[in-house]
Amino acid sequence: MVAVGLHGLWLSGIDYIGESCKMKEYRNFTLPLAVSIVLSGQYEDDVDNSEEVVYTGQGGNDLLGNKRQIKDQVMCRGNLALKNSMDQDVSVRVIRGHKCASGNIRKVYTYDGLYKVDHYWKERGVAGFIVFKYRLKRIEGQPKLLTNLVSFARQQVSRGHSESDGLVCKDICGGQENLCIPASNENDVPPVAPSGFEYIKSIKVAHNVTMPPNAPGCNCKGKCTNAEKCYCARLNGGDFPYVRQDGGRLVEPRDVVYECGPRCGCGPNCVNRTSQQGMKYQLEVYRTENKGWAVRSRDFIPSGAPVCEYVGILRKNCELDSVSGNDYIFDIDCWQTINGIGGRERRSCDASTRLSNHAKEIYDQISESEPEFCIDAGASGNVSRFINHGCEPNLFVQCVLSSHHDVRLARVMLFAADDIVPMQELTYDYGYELDSVIGPDGKIITMPCYCGAGDCRKRLY
Numbered sequence: 001m002v003a004v005g006l007h008g009l010w011l012s013g014i015d016y017i018g019e020s021c022k023m024k025e026y027r028n029f030t031l032p033l034a035v036s037i038v039l040s041g042q043y044e045d046d047v048d049n050s051e052e053v054v055y056t057g058q059g060g061n062d063l064l065g066n067k068r069q070i071k072d073q074v075m076c077r078g079n080l081a082l083k084n085s086m087d088q089d090v091s092v093r094v095i096r097g098h099k100c101a102s103g104n105i106r107k108v109y110t111y112d113g114l115y116k117v118d119h120y121w122k123e124r125g126v127a128g129f130i131v132f133k134y135r136l137k138r139i140e141g142q143p144k145l146l147t148n149l150v151s152f153a154r155q156q157v158s159r160g161h162s163e164s165d166g167l168v169c170k171d172i173c174g175g176q177e178n179l180c181i182p183a184s185n186e187n188d189v190p191p192v193a194p195s196g197f198e199y200i201k202s203i204k205v206a207h208n209v210t211m212p213p214n215a216p217g218c219n220c221k222g223k224c225t226n227a228e229k230c231y232c233a234r235l236n237g238g239d240f241p242y243v244r245q246d247g248g249r250l251v252e253p254r255d256v257v258y259e260c261g262p263r264c265g266c267g268p269n270c271v272n273r274t275s276q277q278g279m280k281y282q283l284e285v286y287r288t289e290n291k292g293w294a295v296r297s298r299d300f301i302p303s304g305a306p307v308c309e310y311v312g313i314l315r316k317n318c319e320l321d322s323v324s325g326n327d328y329i330f331d332i333d334c335w336q337t338i339n340g341i342g343g344r345e346r347r348s349c350d351a352s353t354r355l356s357n358h359a360k361e362i363y364d365q366i367s368e369s370e371p372e373f374c375i376d377a378g379a380s381g382n383v384s385r386f387i388n389h390g391c392e393p394n395l396f397v398q399c400v401l402s403s404h405h406d407v408r409l410a411r412v413m414l415f416a417a418d419d420i421v422p423m424q425e426l427t428y429d430y431g432y433e434l435d436s437v438i439g440p441d442g443k444i445i446t447m448p449c450y451c452g453a454g455d456c457r458k459r460l461y
């Protein structure tokens, strides 16, 4: 917190601008002036109701012993600073410390927004000594406060679901995934559960789509480790796309990731099968105010980790022309992305320069400027069908080839673009070009974006 400038003091819970400050900005203020407080359960007299906090002033507390009040507090330093902030209507940052049950991190801190001190008083605290009390109220119009849902246990929110507010379904996947996926709804009255679709764990292929034969594989045994000898590593440009940390993390986005497949000699735990291991993070579907359903994680997700595959029915795009109103179509546009077609942004690694002969034969057949195939998760899909678009997303789309090498039918994986803290909405960039969606009457269709990002372009398409 000190390093990022959120709270400037290592030990004290009230950070303030002191009386010696000569900066012009504070010329007209009475100093000291509080700028941030940390609520960490240190004071026995603190009351924390999330949006409203009663904060105990500083001093008189046996910080090194049993943390109890051992003498009266005095109206100076941080205590005076909080009073001055109230008198001068200056907002204060509130940071909460959450105890971690395990791991090396003993406490996780969350920045919970700006509050204003609206009242202060003096009273005899629980231990019989004078303490100052400050009532702070959270300023309205800030993003919803999630801290009361968050109880960190080394990068993880409790996996029990019964305590989660608004639980409407214990497991939308009915036990199909490695972990259950609860759904909660605190927005509708009465609170409904997600419906109108069948949960499927893996891709189903439409009857008129023929999957390519299995691609040749590597001769490695057990786990692939030698990038020079491994055929699949060579397809990836001579290295493995994943590092082993946390069970496999993708180092960077690529045009295509070639994973080991059915004809490879390695076993199921090879790092080059990272996207084939199933879901590892506790995801939750929840109802939003204006975007329908959304997905968040109750676990911390490290950058580069696989989150889920976009699963649905693998269909020919030409079949969909007559179908309108399906919000769950994912075009497999890997080839178009590799070639920067239709405004798609090319990625840094150019896989097309290092394709196997087998893959090149397939690529030579592709002349389409529009994707031929898509994944339709309208009627059948997995949790990814609930993930919304974000203009500053925390997931990215990665095409993965594992059993065959035909990019038109690549698997679509979502990976963490950044470290993702628990309870943050998961989003990816849907990649629509503005004005690219045309209605049956030939007119452009637009859709507002409510992702809430600072840089939101305000339209999904």
Ligand SMILES: C[S@@+](CC[C@H](N)C(=O)[O-])C[C@H]1O[C@@H](n2cnc3c(N)ncnc32)[C@H](O)[C@@H]1O
Residues within 6 Å of the ligand: 290, 291, 292, 293, 294, 327, 328, 385, 386, 387, 388, 389, 390, 448, 449, 450, 451, 460
């Ligand atoms: C694949 S679905 C995502 C899940 C969807 N919210 C639901 O309730 O099932 C895509 C649809 O969600 C909505 N959506 C996704 N991202 C959005 C955003 N940033 N702003 C507004 N609506 C969004 C749009 O209706 C979009 O067509």
